Amino acid sequence: MIPAEFEYSKANTVDEAILALSLSEAKLLAGGHSLIPALKFRMSRPSMLVDISRIQELKGIHEEDGEIVIGAATTYAEIMADDYLRSQLPFLAAGTSTIGDMQVRNYGTIGGSLAHADPAADWPAMVLATDAAIEVKGPEGKRRINATDFFTGFFTTALDENEIITAIRIPVPPEGTVGTYQKFAQPASRYAMVGVAAVKTPGGKVRIGITGLTEKAFRASAAEEILSGKALDDNNIDAAVEAAFRDTEPMSDRFASAVYRKHLAKVYLRKALLEIA
CATH class of the missing domain: 3.30.390.50 (CO dehydrogenase flavoprotein, C-terminal domain)
Incomplete structure (x- = not known):
């Protein structure tokens, strides 16, 4: 279970990551819990891994224009611990606590889960129920994809080539939701x-x-x-x-x-x- 040879690049910005994707047969590395097993079994053979796990613009949770914005590289553990999110939609933190184990929750990211689109993953159901939109960015700029349109089939999504999920946007729920x-x-x-x-x-x-x-x-x-x-x-x-x-x-x-x-x-x-x- 040894991966095929690949190059490694660490992106500091989303634009750097998009450029790296456009120049090679690359895969994004965030938490890596789905990608690394695929590499070991040689089900995936990218020429390069582009590490986006430390891009600050992909991290954090805040409110903006009436929406809860969760950065795509925000980990499950960070989602569980966020006081604002827990006050608005506590079931998201509770649901996240059922994912994997402590190691998975410390490194797994919400954007990675959605992009991978495993038919048995937990986050897809939760973003659908919250009427979320998936914000993505690619060579042509940013766009939003409604969660209802994002999952298109078995491990497939509406992401275009060289696009990256940047954030998940959830309407701030009315009090009493x-x-x-x-x-x-x-x-x-x-x-x-x-x-x-x-x-x-x-x-x-x-x-x-x-x-x-x-x-x-x-x-x-x-x-x-x-x-x-x-x-x-x-x-x-x-x-x-x-x-x-x-x-x-x-x-x-x-x-x-x-x-x-x-x-x-x-x-x-x-x-x-x-x-x-």
């Missing part, structure tokens, strides 16, 4: 065999992000339509759970069959809805 992230974790990896993020605003709008069930994370729009503006009572929750996955095609692998995954999705959607109720 509640949220939760519930998952059935694979015991060894702690990835989500199924994960459900649910958010309810004081006005009754409900948003639900699902991960682990299909080849990409998605919004459970059928369930949202049933629940939004209505009481989260047993009848409405039952109807939402039945409608949520009617047209989905669950994955089947060595960890769980498609039938079992769909069963888990219904169980954990119900748990999430009862929590925000």
